[in-house]
Amino acid sequence: MATSIWEEESHEFKLQSLTDDMVTSAEEMFGITFLDAYLAILKEQNGGRILYNAFPHSMAPVQYDAFIPVDHIKGIGLQNGILDNAYFLNEWDMPEGLILFSGDGHTWLAMDYRNIVSNPPIVYVDNEAEQITQVAGSFDEFLTKLSIEQSDACEEDGDAVEEYSEQDLERFIQQNKCDELVMALVHLSYTDVDVKWFGKRLQELSVHPSEVVRIEVARIIWGMTHQLEDPTLNRLLAHFEKDLESDVQLFADLIKEKMNYPxxxxxxxxxxxxxxxxxxxxxxxxxxxxxxxxxxxxxxxxxxxxxxxxxxxxxxxxxxxxxxxxxxxxxxx
Structure with missing residues (x-):
């Protein structure tokens, strides 16, 4: 493993620099003691995208063969940090005591404090399979096993992770290249994209023939609900609610919860x-x-x-x- 695990470029999960007061407040809130290895990397950078994309394990999703995908680690903070942990536990009906540090809703990597207050193991949470599996005995072990892998889809294209521009997305829409389209959507959702332009493209793609594209669009809209205007969201919801794909309908419900928060x-x-x-x-x-x-x-x-x-x-x-x-x-x- 490299000396530093962090990518240099700015990223959605990169938070303000960590202080001792922030650590103390977070430990008091959770009632636990953070792992030294976790704090060590956060003192270098408080969350962000990492240089690796895989954690080898037999419980990996089928489409990833023998590894669990992991491309970011959350730092200590509110938005996009571990302090929003309770929200995700509630939304995805996960047990208290898990501190989620990487994932997307369906699957997570977490520090398992359910029965202890220090030195927790690392677990993989598969919400669709309703399984929680230990994958490492410590955060140190987790870090040492991180690697870089190529999925079959990447090997077919001959490229690893790429960066995409707004022009690339427009081109993929015109050419109807679904794999590249999804990758460009994911990349742009993590950048300082023109929200009005991106919202229009997402509206167009919310009725795309590919369910993979529609699910990704719904997931992205859920993540950026607070950035979009109500008329745009209402038009998108009208499409999502008619969609026969259950994951799209799930994200529609989650978006409505954010919009109508009593x-x-x-x-x-x-x-x-x-x-x-x-x-x-x-x-x-x-x-x-x-x-x-x-x-x-x-x-x-x-x-x-x-x-x-x-x-x-x-x-x-x-x-x-x-x-x-x-x-x-x-x-x-």
Whole structure:
């Protein structure tokens, strides 16, 4: 394995630099002690895309032959970090005690703290098969076994991982190259793409003949619900709800949950998990608890703090307006 596991380029999962206070707050929230090996790589870079794409194991999905795909590791933070763990456990009905550090919903890699508070093994979670399997005895072991593999699909094209432009996606749509189309969609969803342009392309592809393309479109829309305007989302949902593919319909339900997130549910969720995130007018905010206070935060700072979650929900403001007053314009992240 290389000295550093991280790719140099910026990525969706790359978060602000890790501090000791962030580690302490996260450990208090989860009630556990993080693995030294995990903290060591996060002190170099707090999450992001890694130089490897595979973890060899017999439990790998059939399409990947003998390895579990893994191309990123989550750092410690709210959006796209492990602090959104409770949301994914709830959405995919996974047991408490798993801390998910890489995955996409159907499958995950996780630190298994279900029965211990330190030195957990690493498990592979297959939600479709409803199986949780230990794949490494420690995070150190997991890191040492990471490798670079080519799937059969990549070998047919003669290339490994590639970067794609907006022009490439347009070309693949015109040429109806499904494999390249899906890879370009995934790549662009992780970049600083023109959201309005990307939304239009996703609308076109939401009725594509290939179920693989439609599922990927639905998954991407679920991930970027907070970035899209309601008219665009409603048009997409109209397509998804008519789709006969169950995975597309599942993502449609998840998108609707994000769009219609009741204020009353916010309180239930933050009291249960200790944090929640939402978007308002293009900005992302977080309600979270640490240092014995409840905070309303943006990406960089806790800009309002209260002794209880009730006080925060009653009195916190954004741009001079109470949360209740703006909630009809909010989307869950």
């Amino acid at each position: 204020f009353e549910k916010l309180r239930e969720d933050v009291e249960l998990t200790g944090m929640e995130s939402f978007s308002y007018q293009g900005e992302i905010y977080h309600v979270n608890e640490h240092s014995n206070l409840w905070h309303l935060s943006d990406y960089q700072t806790d800009f309002q703090s209260y002794p209880t979650v009730g006080d925060l929900l009653e009195n916190a403001t954004i741009n001079g307006k109470l949360l209740k007053e703006i909630w009809s314009q909010v989307k869950k992240v």
